[in-house]
Every structure is written in C-alpha cells, then in structure tokens.
Amino acid sequence: MTRPWPFSLFGLLATLACLAPAAGLAAPQPIRTTEAGIELSVRSLDWHLDGPFAMRSLELVVRNPHDRPLETTVLLPLAPHERLQGYALDVEGRLRDAVAVERVAARVAFEETVRQQVDPALAEKDAGNAYRIRVFPVPPRGERRLRVDVASLAERAACGWRHQLEPGLPAGTAIKAVMTLQGRQTPREWRMGAGRPVPEVCLRAPRGDVAYAASFDDGLQMHWLEVPTLTFPAATAQRPQPAAVEIVWDASYSQLGVDRSRELELLSLWLEGRTVNVVLTVLRNDVRSQRLQVRNRADAQALLTALRDERPDGATHLGAWRPDPGVNEVLLFSDAVNTWPGTLAPVDKPVFVLGTRLGNPALARWLGRAGGQVLDLSATSPQAALAQMQQVPQAQARLGPRDASWHLASHTPERGALRACHVAPQPAAVPSLPLTHAASAPAVQRHQARPGTASGHAAGQASFWCATWWAEGLEAQAEQHRATLASIGERFGIPNAETSLLVLESDEDYVRHGILPSQADASLRERVLRHRQLAEARKAQAWARNRADIEHGWQERQTWWRNSYPKGDFTPATEKERRRVEASGNAQRMAVASVSVPAPTPAPAPAAGVPSAANPSVVSAIGLRLQAVRMDAPYVETLRTAQDAAQLYERHADLRNRYGQSPAFHFDVADRLFELGDTALGWRVLSNLVELLPRDQATLRLVAYRLQEAGLPVPAVALLRRVKTLAPDEPQSFRDLALALGAPPTCQEALDLLAHVVDTPWLRRFADVGLIALAEYHDQASRCPGARPTSWPDALQTTLPVGLRVVLRWDLNDTDIDLHVTDPNRETAFYGHRRTHQGGHMSKDFVAGYGPEEFILKDPKPGDYQVAVNYFGSRLARLSRGVVINITLQTGFGTPAMQQRTLSMRLLENTGTVTIGGFTVRPDGELLAEEKP
Secondary structure, eight states, X not given: OBOOOOOOOTXXXXXXXXXXXXXXXXXXXXXXXXXXXXXXXXXXXXEEEETTEEEEEEEEEEEOOXXXXXXXEEEEEOOTTEEEEEEEEEETTEEEEOEEEEHHHHHHHHHHHHHTTOOOEEEEEOSSSEEEEEEEEEOTTOEEEEEEEEEEEOEEETTEEEEEOOOOOOTTOEEEEEEEETTOSOOEEEEEETTSOOBEEEEOOOSSOEEEEEEBTTSOEEEEEEEEGGGSOOOOOBXXXXXXXXXXXXXXXXXXXXXXXXXXXXHHHHHTTOOEEEEEEEESSSEEEEEEEEOSHHHHHHHHHHHXXXXXXXXXXXXXXXXXXXXXXXXXXXXXXOOSOOOOOOOOSOEEEEESSOSOHHHHHHHTTTTOEEEXXXXXXXXXXXXXXXXXXXXXXXXXXXXXXXXXXXXSOBTTEEEEEEEESSOOSOOEEEEEETTTTTOEEEEEOOOOOOOHHHHHHHHHHHHHHHHHHHHTTGGGGHHHHHHHHHHHTOOBTTEEEEEOSSHHHHHHHTOOOOTTOHHHHHHHHHHHHHHHHHHHHHHHHXXXXXXXXXXXXXXXXXXXXXXSOOOOSOHXXXXXXXXXXXXXXXXXXXXXXXXXXXXXXXXXXOOXXXXXXXXXXXXXXXXXXXXXXXXXXXXXXXXXXXXXXXHHHHHXXXXXXXXXXXXXXXXXXXXXXXXXHHHHHHTHHHHHOTTOHHHHHHXXXXXXXXXXXXXXXXXXXXXXXXOTTSHHHHHHHHHHTOSTTSHHHHHHHHHHHHHSOOOTTSTTHHHHHHHHHHHHHTTOTTOOOOOOOGGGOOOOOEEEEEEEEESOSSEEEEEEEEOTTSOEEBTTBOBOTTOOEEOOOOOSBSOOEEEEESSOOSEEEEEEEEEEEEOOOSOOOOEEEEEEEEEEETSTTOEEEEEEEEEOTTOEEEEEEEXXXXXXXXXXXXXXX
C-alpha cells in the first residue's frame, strides 16, 4: 500500500497562459486498428493538467461491420514524451480498468479466455514507444468501447509548463475536447480534428528546481526532480572537432516513407567546411561499412547522395553493430527502434542519436549515455541541432558508482529541463543529482530533490514517471532484467517488456488464471490469493500425471514398433469413409478417435527384445517431388515472371508501396528470391516481417523456419530464442529451438530443451507433443557425443528408430491443419484413420495450436507416396493472412544416419486438401532423388 502524498499544486494557482496553434513538434501517428475492415471512432476526449503532468483520456468505439465476431488490435503510437498509463474495456455496459500482469501470464489468460468466447482485452508494449491493445470479441455488426489513458510531460518554457494538446485521433475524426486544470472546477471546451490547429496551454511554474517525494509501506522511497534549463548559465564551451567520425545510417524497412530531409540537411551542415575521415555504416538486418575521406563539398555531396539512394528494407539489427574503435564520435541517424534480437554492444564513445521521429526514447538515451546526445529532428531544426552538437550541453548528469539509484529521462536536458528520479529501497537522506554545467565544466554541482508541496494527483503522476524511467533504463538489455521489469510493471501498473495490462470479463476468470484485480476489489483479491495457493499445491500432481501419461504413450509406441506389418498388395476399403470424415466438419472431428474401417492386422511379432538403433530399416538420399501451391494475390504473377534476383528486387520495390503492410507479400517475395539463389536479398526482404511484427511469436516462427530452409541457421536461432522468451507457455517454443540446435556443439542444449517439453504438463490442446519430443530426444541423442544421461525411468530410455517420418508444423496459433500421407496401397493416413495396413502410424489430431502432426513408418513399402495437407481452418477471429506450413521428411530417424529435407510454403484458409508433393521408396530401401519439374 502507498501512503498519501501530502502535497498541493506548486504555486497553488495554475494559470491558463495561452490557447493557440502549436508549433515545433511533429504530430504523432494516429491511433488505428490492424484490421482494414474494422471501424474506429472517438466518443470523447478529455485532458487533465496538473503542473508538468498531463493525462489524455480517449474513449474509443471499435465497430465490426462483418457478419462474424472478430478480434482486432488497436495500435497506439505515442510521442517521445508520452506513455500509456492505463486503459479500460466495457464489460456488461461498464468500463472495467485493466490490471498489470506478468507478460506471459497475461497473454495466456487472454488467449485461453478468447477460446471460451468471452470478452478479454490485452495491452502490450510494442517495439519503440508504441503499444497494441488486443480486443475480443467485437461482435458481428456490433461494437466495443475502450478507454485509453495517456500520460505526458510538458515542455519547460519561459511561460512555465507548456503543454501541447496533440490528440492523436484516428484519421477523419472531429470531436469536442474537454480540458480540466487541477484545482479548478470549470473545464474548457473546444473542437479538435483534422485540419484544426493543435492548442497549447502554459501553466505557471516556479523558476528553480521542482521535486516530489513518495514513501511506501515496504520502505521504498521515490524522489522526482526537474531541473529547468532556464536556471543554467549560458553555454559557451565548444566541442573539439573530431578527426574521425562514424556515420551510421539506418536503412531498415521502418524508414520507408519517412521524410529524412532534415537528417540529410543536418549531416550536410555538419560536413560543411570539414576535412574528416568517415566510417560509413549502413544498418539493416546486417551491417555494411566502408571507409572514406571527406575533403571538400564534392565529397560531402557524394556521401549525401549515396545515403539518399539507400533503399529502406530489412529489419534493424543494432546488435550487429559495434562502434568503430578508430573514430572520435558516432552520428547515428535512426528511429532508435531495434527489432532484430541480439545483445547490444557496450558504447564507450559519444553517440549522437539523430532521427526525424524517435520510436524508442529509452534505447536512444542508452546509446547516447557516454557523452552523446539525443536530438529529435521533428522537434528541432537542423540548424538548432547542429548548434547543440557543437556545444557542450548546458548541463549533463555525471553519475558515479554511488549514483546508481538515479534513473533519468535523459542525461542531458530535453524539452527545457533535465528530469530524473531517485529510487531507494529504504528511507534515506534527501538525494542529490550530480550535474556538470557547460560554463563551469568539469566542476560538478549537486541538485537536491527536496520536495515542496503538490496535489496528490501530481505526486501520483510523478510516481508513475519514476517507475517508467526505472523500467526503461533496464529495457535496453531486457533479457538481463526480466524479473525486475516484471516486478516494477506489476507494482506500478506499467506495461513494459515483461508486463502487460489485462482486462478479463468475469470474477471467475480472474480466479481461474490467478490474476490479481485492482486494490479496490478486496474480496476478489482474497479469492485469487487462495486459488494461487491451491494451484501451487496441485502443480506436483500435474507433473506426476504427465509422467504417467508419457510412459503409457511410449509403451504403446513400443508395442507398435515391435510388431511386423504386411507389405503385400492391399485394396483400401476406406476411401469413401475417409471422405465422409473429412466432410463431417469441425463439430464432429473432435469425437472421431477412430473410424469404422478394417484395422490393420499385424504379422506375428518377432522375438521379444529391446529395440536397437544398430539395425534399423534406414532409407536415405531424400528426394521430394514438390507441387507448387498457387497463391491468388495479384502480385504473384509479377514475381513469378522475374528472370533473376535483381529484376525481382526491382519489382518488389515497385509493389511494396501497395502491399508492404502485408506480411504475406514479404514472405512471397523472399521465397522467390531464395528460389533464384540470392540468399542475402531473400534474408533482407524476409526480415521485414520482423520489422513489422517484432514481438509476434507466430511471425518470428515462420521467418525462422524459412531461414533454416535457406541454410541460415544463425539468424534463425536468434529468432527462436526470442520466441522462447515471448512464449514459454507453448511447447513449440522449446521444441523449435531444440531442432535448430541439434548439431554439435549445441546438441546438449537441444536435448535439455526437448527434455523440458517431455516433462512439462502442457495444456490439453497440445496433444501428443511430449511423445513426439521424446522420440526427437532419442534421435538427437544418437548424434550428440557425450550427451548427459537423463533421470527418466528405463521405460523412457528406449530408442525406437523408424525408416520414414513426415512431420508437419505451422506458424499460426489456434489453427487446425491436417497431415495426410498416402502410401503405395493408395491408403491414406490422417486424423480419422491413424493406422494403416502396412504399419503407418499418424499422431493425434492437433486442432488448436502450431502442430506438430507426425506420420511414422518403421519399414516403408517400396512405391510412390504422396504428402498432402488440409488447412481445415483457424479459430483465430481475424481476417487471416493464411498460414505458413513447414514439412520435414526424414529417413533413418532415431539413428546417426538420419537425413532430412524441409520445405516451407504458404496456404490460404479454406483451400481444402492440397497435395504438397511426393517421393518414391525403391525396392532397395532408398528414396528416389529425382525432382519433379
């Protein structure tokens, strides 16, 4: 619990200084939805101003004009001085406030609630200073209401605290806005919308430093401090001219359509009259650097022209960049949004982060902390930015080893002030912030965070910003601070890399998922806490039940393996029945455990014994005859007729203005580039999906699958590691990474991941995944020198090698895709007919996940085989982009001689059964290596 903040508003009187068109700041992108068919409007817009703090509350209406319920995502891009503080969703006619929940727990609760067709909403922090709010369901021909609360900080100006009331409204919106000043009863109203000027309001502020303080019951103390630049001596010190500089130009896909003329103008001004050695680095999903010298205007113009001609494409991989050791400083032209996973290198040189719109202020501050600056060119002219770069900052925080408890919005002043917060676990003396001033450098002056009096509302906002800066200081290296980020987010209600904001419909949903509601609902909180205690007690029972189920399933598989099955001619009597089962629909499929067909009769079993990998029926030399799956997108024929990769890439550049926001477009272009043999361009275009959806595990999976198929395991593993972090509740996150790490020297990590899949009691919708992972564990262990033994019982230590294995997995959650394998007898194994006459075995139907579905055959009969899939449908209530499937064909599975072939392709929903390809097993046991044209 928090003790009250005993303050009133600084100066007691907040004066409305002006209400006029704003200038200087670029408007943030408008709020919008991800679904083109969803309508978004604003019902009300309210502002509450209190000293340096503002709160913007928008009530949104999301309308679904379609005839089926849909999930939609509201995208909320914010300006650098704004943060999402909360939201609420209408539940039974009333707006219910969201609560902060650890990120994975929040997503699991949201998705499980969606599967029950009830009403949750989930807000997550996206890459950069942006947020996404998932809402389900938006009823057919109906609507949902959503309130969004955005906190912002004023600019410190000569008139006081100047607030720019930029609404960020959806396109085409016009509405009456209401503004309330703390301590005043009468609100102010005006019209806002497209083409109307954005007003400014200036509130009176004291001339000197401003501070607030808070104490919490567990001893935690926060001190918020604002040091205005108006009190600083005029800066006169000039920076020394660098002899060598590195210019890093962000040419990633996020820069497409961005007007970078201010960045180029600033660079032109900076180069004017200089002779300087330059390391020119172009940053995308990879890094390209060259050395050159700028000696005159012609050299500078050539450099600017080269940067202007760089085509924005690919993800942003800041982890691949290391500052050149031979330069004095770095000019980084970027939006400061890093989308490709990887650890950032330590920065020991001044880095000037320069961008037209900075998407991730926290990362920008982290990059510039070694004496650099962060300059947002949407708020600063190139001439003013150049002047700031050439001068020693008016003030700069100089934090030493004893100052680790300070968390800063910026190490240099922004928007007229330097703002910081001191967080101490126990009560302590009034803290002081060490600063150097340009006129007195290198002497350090300390500014005390001595609180005055303020309103409870203002002090509460100061607490929110303290926790925000604290979390953002950790987010630049989030993997190292996951637990602390989750703790800060849950305690202070802040969405960050490890915390989301969640609304559930009913009290029972909160209890079932163990989600603590707001402090106001004490009785429900007590119920949730009791449920958590019971769930912890039941956890051991769930693990024991899972082990028993795995042992039982593996014993059944051993029984199947020990039997011998006839390989003679066989005329299936099941084709009509198979078609009937497939046509029966989703309502019946879950009840189909087996169909009424003649069961395969095993031949007499050989003498009992333990299966051995020494003498399996192994086939090799995989040759898979592929059958093209035609897409119906209008650009497909344009891509198909390109003669080479260069021509295709040019066509891609022309088409992406129309189709660039479609993930499927980038996948199709990359797929064709890989076919034409240009791996580097294929990877670049494919990485656009990561730039568009950097925290969407389904997207990251499909990119990783295709990179593996293209022979690029290192970037694929980086993506799969991020997927494991994003979705540790899904067994596929561990299994996919394990399959990518199977070769030495990482095979032991792969085995540990597969063992985790085997041992963990997953949700029931992940059917058979533990048994499939156990088979894959034994397969990989056969090729992993020095593999550590497991503690499993003897029953699970038995390896069951097979001659032929086909595995299907896909990238879209809550999706039902069926694997069909037809053998030389023309008998098809599928979910409704899992055992075939010659001994084929199909795994259980995977109807609500990512797969896998597995077909195994110990001794494949010679002849032709066909592989087909049926995209039965998706439970995702979205306007689907289709699904990317990944098929793996393996021979000698479970032995050191295992060989495999993998392919990925995209399918559209409701396309029925699609033949993927075929292969032939020769009488000598080998697969025919001939490709089908």
